[in-house]
Amino acid sequence: MTFILQCPVCRQPLLATPSGYQCAAKHSFDASRQGYVNLVLAHNKHSKEPGDDPEMVLSRRRFLDLGYYNQISDGINQAIATVLSESASAGDCSVLDAGCGEGFYLARLKEALAHGRDPHLPIEYHGVDVSKFAIRQATQRDRSMGWFVASINDLPFLDDSLDLVLNVFSPANTPEFARILKASGSLVFVSPGPKHLNGLREIIYPVTREHDAPAITEKAKGLFSPAAVQRITYPLELIGNQTIMDLLAMTPYYWNIDRETKGKVAALDRLQMDVDVEIRVFRKKSGDGAGELESGLEK
Ligand SMILES: C[S@@+](CC[C@H](N)C(=O)[O-])C[C@H]1O[C@@H](n2cnc3c(N)ncnc32)[C@H](O)[C@@H]1O
Ligand SMILES: [Zn+2]
Secondary structure, three states, X not given: OXXXXXXXXXXXXXXXXXXXXXXXXXXXXXXXXXXXXXXXXXXXXXXXXXXXXXXXXXXXXHHHHOOOOHHHHHHHHHHHHHHHHHOOOOOOEEEEEEOOOOOHHXXXXXXXXXXOOOOOOOEEEEEEEOOHHHHHHHHHHOOXXXXXXXXXXXXXXXXXXXXXXXXXXXXXXXXXXXXXXEEEEXXXXXXXXXXXXXXXXXXXXXXXXXXXXXXXXXXXXXXXXXXXXXXXXEEEEEEOHHHHHHHXXXXXXXXHOOHHHHHHHHOOOEEEEEEEEXXXXXXXXXXXXXXXXXXXXXX
């Protein structure tokens, strides 16, 4: 097995120990009881509990487990299966879900790829999120994966160490993704399409406008070449108030709308809406395009 984790303090490789990980300079990070490792350094924390809070994490888990977004997950899995079958790398294959939340997409990816892949070429799965509540939930989906509390702005992986980075509805840092990807590596970026959540948005905003195109293509320029785009759209009928409120809690609207508007959503028992999601595949460019980019942080 190759070592791909990087010490957040001194940037040397992190090696597995019986209790967690340690680098040559003896910076050590213990695994939690649940099986994840926290690699956020206290002085780099910008708030006491960064990332999604327990309520948001549990809402997302309840909603996703009902299967409403399985088609999105299936589309992602297909895109990744194609990327990995085309990639030149014949040795160890490592995948990272950056901003993995409570682990829904990574767990389904592993299930999908378990079939039809040469068992002698296993894939190592890693999930990173800055919310420790999200990562705790993720460990419950599959303890055999590498789950880490860390920021996408300081990923605990060595340069050129991963085959694929997946980023779903989460902040993105394209220079950091390019740093950790191997020369043949790919980024799979998933974001809302123009009509995503229409139906819910019409209740929240008197005048709805389409989601803007994501800035990723512009941000990725220099480091990545666009390889494929796929759009997944389908109508969805949500039934039950808990499910509708769970969806609301997964969106930024939950925090931005006033009490009266939240009351309107809380009174709903059924909701007709659109799912509209874009999956973009980028390939890491060879050479040193890094200098062309300023900041790739994307919301
Ligand atoms: C909208 S959720 C998406 C989660 C998951 N990908 C999904 O679609 O179910 C955004 C996630 O990004 C995480 N997040 C926010 N800022 C982050 C950062 N700087 N580094 C890593 N994760 C971050 C949040 O904690 C949250 O879990
Ligand atoms: Zn160290």
